[in-house]
Amino acid sequence: MIVTIRDVAKKAGYSITTVSRALNGFDDVNEETRAKIMAVAKELNYQPNRVARSLVTKTVNTIGLFVLGRSSFQQGFIADLVSGLIDEASTHDFDLLIFGTQSLKAGLPFQQLCHQRGVGGAVITGLKITDPIIAELEDSPFPTVLIDVPINGPKATYVTFDNQKGMVQALDHLYDLGHRKIGFINGHLEAWVCRERLAGYKKGLAKHGLTYNKAYVYNGNFSKESGRAGAKELIKKNPELTALMVASDLMAAGALEELTAMGYALPEDLSLVGFDDQTFAALTSPALTTIKQDEYLLGRLAAENIIKLINDPGYLPEIKTLTTNLVIRQSTGPVKS
Amino acid sequence: MIVTIRDVAKKAGYSITTVSRALNGFDDVNEETRAKIMAVAKELNYQPNRVARSLVTKTVNTIGLFVLGRSSFQQGFIADLVSGLIDEASTHDFDLLIFGTQSLKAGLPFQQLCHQRGVGGAVITGLKITDPIIAELEDSPFPTVLIDVPINGPKATYVTFDNQKGMVQALDHLYDLGHRKIGFINGHLEAWVCRERLAGYKKGLAKHGLTYNKAYVYNGNFSKESGRAGAKELIKKNPELTALMVASDLMAAGALEELTAMGYALPEDLSLVGFDDQTFAALTSPALTTIKQDEYLLGRLAAENIIKLINDPGYLPEIKTLTTNLVIRQSTGPVKS
């Protein structure tokens, strides 16, 4: 039933070795022999057992994806990220092994865990900026690509979006609509992107000669509830605000609920900008203007990087950031005069 | 750096064989010896290489997840399903290898592909009811669990929700609110769940003495646009309808958009019920009443089944269906008198 290289050898009348070489494209094999062997292999539908192969070659065709933190899994974008990873990986004949938070808790050192499972490199998402593993990975010879957390080692790199630029673009949009008092509901600062988004917020303000006011910023935790809380607090304390930027669509949805409950009409009374462009951003009412991140593309980029890192010992990682796109819907409008 | 059984043997002063036996709990080893070996293993942080192990034992600790059809990946519920699979798998020390549509396209017979990758059993989602592979899997000795597609073989089973019951519950709710003319926007009938939902729709109608009217049913394709189209067509052709059931939240969101655009107020003029309870169901306005499926739980159940099927040769699969929950929000209300 399961056909091994031995079956092919027997049927073709050659040694196992010759079959191996013929199939792997070595040039020290008679073309006639190769043809015969290939024919038999095809007939028997032979495919080499990757497990056995990687055991001896020490090269490996599996990339490990570590999804840290339950919450990140629940949020929609992981699905797109994985989708991109798989598509890119499979074109390079790589497989994708997924690990959840629990796998790491087991206490097994990260790199050893990978080795055991025949994983040649890791893509990690959901890492907090404070995690000590980052420093460890930075010096490690083990190929690693982080999602949305900067790292810079011989075998470690990261992929992300230009969050600052995204924020500035959104601020341009709001400024053009006449907004001058703009609040910001951020996520927690353990997420690197949130620091970037805050920096972008400041940069955007400065660009238009607006002064940064600390009281205009609220730190949430990416939950819908924290979006509600943030909107409530910011608006109560700063009734002069005419627009709110929010570091995630989910928090923006919470803010939207709260503001509506408070009696504000959007975008007439207040403008709102989200971040991510998740599926539901188009479904709220008013539909959310948001800073779109194409997670599928990010997945492809991550896969591309990790595969290069694994395959090419001399490859020097270069950091490429993807750009976001401002998707203008109905939650933003001209400032009330 | 990478510690093998050989390192442990050397350091402990025993042969590789003895170490293997000690670590694997054989009872023909001196307890004192075992203790010493275990101590060394722990000290060296030794973990057996699963790749090498499965090569010799022929037993395997990897389950393959096949996500067929791009669309299913894009939809939110895959993330929760995967989350459940991982959590359950990792408690049994199983790994999860994910394959996308492309992997199967390669022409490699399914079972052989699994064998190559050291996959002991497969969980498959996104399968159409017309796929010939189902019959093949049914007779196959290869452990398989299908998501939402019935199958019944010695080593094949499936997990799903009681879609019929879910529909009936929702119909009960609508009936209690006074609705008698109830339309249904279904997905395509190549999805088994859609057939079930249709059956449930009919059953629910019959339960309340309402007659099934074919003109009240529209077949969409799970896209938001088809939800819009379905709502438009059903309402135009059957203005007497007072409620619409929809076979997915995304289509329901489309229907909601369309109905709102047509000038209907929900739930005053019309009631709407979705299916799935995806994140955004709570975010539309009005928030969607919907039939909730806990995909995380489904993932755990699937993992539990496939692991039993892999580990226990004598295990006879039994089909357990999970129940849905009707989540009542604001899109349903008493019929307009």
Next chain:
DNA sequence: CTGTTAGCGCGTTCAC
């Protein structure tokens, strides 16, 4: 050009 030998890391006979 081709076959023999060896070994990847591990578990399993079978002697001792």
Next chain:
DNA sequence: GTGAACGCGCTAACAG
């Protein structure tokens, strides 16, 4: 109780 020898499926050195 313990260890030597063998094999899983495959590739890599070395002969010939």
